[in-house]
Amino acid sequence: MAGTSSDALKTQYGARVAALTAALERGDDAAFLAVLDDLVHTRRPELFNELRDLTSNLKVALDRFRLDARLADFAEKEIPDARQRLAHVLKLTDEAAHRTLDLVEESGPPAERTARAAETLAGPWMRFRSRKIELKEFHELLKRMDAFLPAARADAEQIRRNLSELLLTQGYQDLTGQIIRGVIELVRELESALIELTRLSGAGAVPADRASPASRGHGPSVPGLTQGEVASGQQDVDALLSGLGM
């Protein structure tokens, strides 16, 4: 049955086993021990190799198990969490920007109203100051002044309230900043876990750049991250375009 393997064993050990038996029968202790030592030497490196492989496999398996548990945690919990946190950042910034725009839009009309009313009062007021006002116009001026003062005060108070709220609205930066920092930390951890995984799987291959057609755009440039020449500001853009004849 095991023709080939026992043939190989015969070739490798046959002569030495025969020499061993012969030495034993002859009572030649020295020859017997020499052949036996020789046999043991032949087997030892193979045993060591096997043992080494076994321990190294065990270590990889243990490392992998630890890493798998960490990656499972990333996949099941932390990445979905991060996605949710980022969606929240988007929501907060969206709300803050709209609230800011609401307040700016609401502040325009009272400011304009006050400015216009003050402008129409200026003429009669100057005539009054230079004592060239008619009695009828003077009475009208008094009435308009009576209306203007509380209205101007109410308008200015509204603008002041809007400015205070504008100030508070900017608090979104603090909140979103903290969330984003947390996500940056998570990405860093995920990165090291993936590097470790690549190392364990023995594939030295570096993941290819995510191919994205340039026509889609790259998003805002991030200092230290964006590759290639980036215009530093509008002046740079203008200079570049005028160089192209625009």
Add this chain to the structure above:
Amino acid sequence: MSKDTKFLVVDDFSTMRRIIKNLLHDLGYHHVTEADDGNTALPLLQGGGIDFLITDWNMPGMPGLELLKAVRADEKLAKLPVLMLTAEAKREQIIEAAQAGVNGYIIKPFTAETLKEKLDKILNGAAK
């Protein structure tokens, strides 16, 4: 062109559309239509009545550069003034947009003065 100029503002962020719309209002332009990417913008442009296109670059669906190319490829729209208002700041991209026929290029964050300056330049150039 007059203050009756009809603008189409294309940006995927509604806040940015609002900011641009408000700035245009401050400059006296009150006819502003909005779209959130090239796919929604193109039919509006082809429907006629738009005098000026302001577009972002990086948008889901059809990005701004493709919209610009589609506009230039359309016989009826080929001469429409197009201002790109985007965070895309790579030199090669600015050159690419110029080659595709953009009339002006503003990078975010931008100022109201920059917008006014570019609009005036393009509108005065178009009136000549």
